[in-house]
Amino acid sequence: MDRGDPCESLARLVARLIAATTLTLVATVAVKAQDAGAFHEVETKYIFGNFTVGSSTGIEGEKAFEPETEANFGKGGGGHYAVSQTTLEYEFTPTQYMQIIFGPTVSYYNIHGVPGLDDRNVAAINGFEAEFRSVLIDRNPSPIAVTASLEPEFHSRDETSGAKVVNYGLEAKLEADAELIKNRLFWGFNLLYEPETTRADLGQWQNESTFGISSALAYQIVPNVVIGADLWYLRHYDGAAFNSFTGDAVYLGPTFYWKIAPKVLMSAAWETQIAGHEPGVSSNLDLTDFSRQRARLLLEFEF
């Protein structure tokens, strides 16, 4: 795969950042020009597109069904790579401080001609995930709200290759956000640590870990519609405690949130790896540990 000239890639990165900034400024002006009374409080959890998650933990007693799909496209060396994982989540909020989510996962692998990966075209139920979220800092009087999230996971297939494995992981996140303009402009920030352990064919357990940090902006451009941009920096290691660095990646992309009806919403994000590094590989992307593109789509049906 042609990964391009580093200068050209840098130029593309700068152009995208400029475009994102311009979009931000235009949206700010548009937002300020509208009637402030038409905009009301929004739950921030999904307004950043759901790679970056906001701090809201929902409303006490609220229950919802949420199919959430994450898709990854493109690996190094050519070929066709498209993998998705859908979690059929049940979400409920037992108290004003805590939210619990759980559900099975279904994956689809469509891999052909990718070096280092077996060809595969299969869909399978492949595991179970749960998530516990608790408010650490309320927005008022603090300008920044922070929620801690722990997501234990079990998978019976490797998330990258689709090979049969036994995989346990724990995605730990700090999810923070701030309201920069009341009910209009929001900034989101996530800190991620995800250790995993996997047993493959040879029977050996192998540990790995991922560190991530994100920053996102979201604007409510018209009531119940929020657009924005999300930036992630991810580092991958062999070993559960950042033992051996294997690569890093920067993702950037647009986000979209729409509260379709009082009890129905959608949240979406599409991100492209715009920079990356893999030790020993002369490339400006890491397409071994990470995909070229990734996307998320979540629907929520409250009942």
Next chain:
Amino acid sequence: MNLLPRRGVWPVRACLAIALFGVARLASEHANAQQSASVAISVKDHRFQPSQISAPANRPISIKVKNLDAAPMEFESVSLRVEKVIAPGSEGVVNVRALAPGRYEFFDDFHQETRGVLMVE
């Protein structure tokens, strides 16, 4: 350092810690429940009466909501993190945690134009 010495045990403990933290905060609120402040509000012709209510800061709040309309309403607030469906002609109580001073919006989720504000001082 191996953070996974006994597979499956420490993630469970971490999740329990998160859950206990949330439950502890809830228990703390209930311990102070006898000091809660009461506020009353009604809904008629899909309007809150009064549209602005006030309550003291740093004390749990009980909001008594009387629905005087012929249709059900759902008292809801994003910042208060509460919701309650109230049948026509009946009354419901919404319990809110102790709050810092500020302005908190609420609305009827079945009639989104029905809106009010809780001022905590």
